[in-house]
Amino acid sequence: MQNILSAQNITKRYATHIALDDVSLEIPTQSIFGLLGPNGAGKTSLIRIINQITGPDSGELFFMDEKLSQKHIGQIGYLPEERGLYKKMEVGEQALYLAQLKGMSKSDARKKLKYWFDKFEIDAWWNKKVEELSKGMQQKVQFIVTVLHEPKLLILDEPFSGFDPINANIIKNEILNLREQGATILFSTHNMGSVEELCDNIALINKSKKILDGSVKEIRKQFKTNVYEIEFSGSMMGFTNSLWTFGKLIEHTIDGDRCKAMVQLVGATKSNQLLHAVMPVAEIYSFKEIVPSMSDIFIAKINEE
């Protein structure tokens, strides 16, 4: 069982527009999968279909090689983008209720809640009403409720929005922890930094179509532009002349006798050749390949469409 979830040719239409057009996804077991795309691209529609909140018009989903059905509900945990709890209900009671809806027994849920409440140091909130908590506190409670039943597949829609940096870090570590313990995490986000940091694989959706997917490493390699950043001291003029046929100067900054230049290799030039060429005219401090960030790839890819 290599893929915990496989979606094949999913199409979802609404009255006036198509939300998903023939989208296929493979999510490898025990990995972190990023679902990326601009607002309104169809991410939430896809997530709702995986959660069986709505159904696709056509296409099929498989969960651990079985056709996705109601019996898998207990193995999926879902944290929606728009968080919400019953405001007038007490925290503990509400968490128990939501856990039981996921199929846990009451005593089991109580035990696990105790563990998580200890871990997040929020024991004191058990008998408080949700409306008495701050927004960040509510998010913590909701995160616990999402992971409480130890789902095999965890779906997090914008998990870091609404958390301060400290709490976002706690959540990030929990996500990594959960993967260690065998869970697969599918999360959608606009935060490209967290994608580079966390995701093993991604899929990019734009205008209801999947336009890119694969492992983060592969994609970044694929989009690399052979640009190197060189820091040196010496004459900028001499440096530029020395590039000759090896590289093309894209941009440069001069700060006193320190210069920084971005050079793109020309043709089949290797990086060592470039280094050789510039070494006689400049004192090199640093030489580094510029790999495009996911953010650059994201923007480039969306603008291409």
Add this chain to the structure above:
Amino acid sequence: MNKIFLIIQREYLTRVRKKSFIIMTILGPLLMAGLMIVPIWLTMQKPSVQKIEVIDESYLFSDLIPEKELIQFDYPGISFNAAQDTFYDTDYDAILYIPRNILEGGKTIKFFYKKPIGVATEEYVGSAISKMMYDVILAHNKVDIDAIRDAEVNSRFRVLSEKLETTGKSKKQDAGTSMAIGLGAGVLIYMFIFLYGTQVMRGVMEEKTNRIVEVILSSVKPFHFMMGKIVGVALVGLTQFLLWIVLTFALYSVASVTVLKNIEQKQIQQKDQILKIGADLKYMDMKKIEKPDAVTQIWNDFKSIDMGAIILCFVFYFLAGYLLYSAFFAAVGSAVDSEADTQQFMLPITIPLILSLIVAPYVMQEPDSSLTFWFSIIPLTSPITMMVRLPFGVPMWELALSMSLLILGFIFTTWVAAKIYRTGILMYGKKITWKELGKWLFYKG
């Protein structure tokens, strides 16, 4: 199934624990018991005896006005002016002035009072004097008073309507009591549907606006979630209703031990007295005394109407009517983003309900008209109209038809509502029109 039970449990417990529920549950019976007890208590308040000074310039009524409990007449035989002058030195409550020409025209008798003496006293005195004048005038014209009195008494009769059953037996029925029972039941159902229907709507809207619905729908099917809420709220309504009945009867029985005991004893004493006097009276008047008083009359009517059947029907129409409408209320709650947007959808839903209350008086007047028939068959109006109509007797087949249509009706509305609910609950920031709602019916799950 287990999950529906969880949902029902939550909906029920969170509502029953609310302060507003507890307050309403206690206040309701207090109000109802108050309605029953206060009038009785008021009648027990003994007003002080009124002493009236009669200045009779016509000399026709001196010492003759029949006294009544709590009203005493005095005939001091002084002049009107003297009486006026000394009025505030005496303990009389009022001066009754009868002018000399009372028999001739200019017929005004006057009360002069310190504090108002009350309509009841005025009317009593007025009619007593009028009766005496009547006799005096007849006597003046040499008419046999006894003959006229006999004619008056003998020409009295009651109007009774009885239903002739096919078995040949007849049932006594008083239209007044039937009307009260039917209308009361109809209004209760109307209130119940509105009160708890809007609770369902608010609950759905709350879940939609605070977005918890998405988490829950990843665990349960929308239909189950909606039905769990509807059933949970129905149980809250039933609980409140049952508690009202129990508490009302408890209060009433406590009150009857203390307050009503006295009344009963007094009534028995009065009856004994009347019977003693009655022994001296003519046969005709005896019969009048034996006529049951109003309370007993209503009680007898209650017994003549099949209360068991009515209560059963009431519970049925109560629940089925609520189920039918609450599905609509849930759909409306799911379609809108705020309370203000509910108006446009609420109106068409409430029109049938309001309409069936409006036609209720007509239904009571014409329990067999075709309008009544259709209103008590069509599911949207039948819960109220049928209850209003029921005490007047409804053929078995009509009742069966109405009930089965209502069941079909609520299955249908629930199906329609579930379709709207499913789509609406996840739809945000869109102004919903009727056309839009119609489209949702045909979306695939």
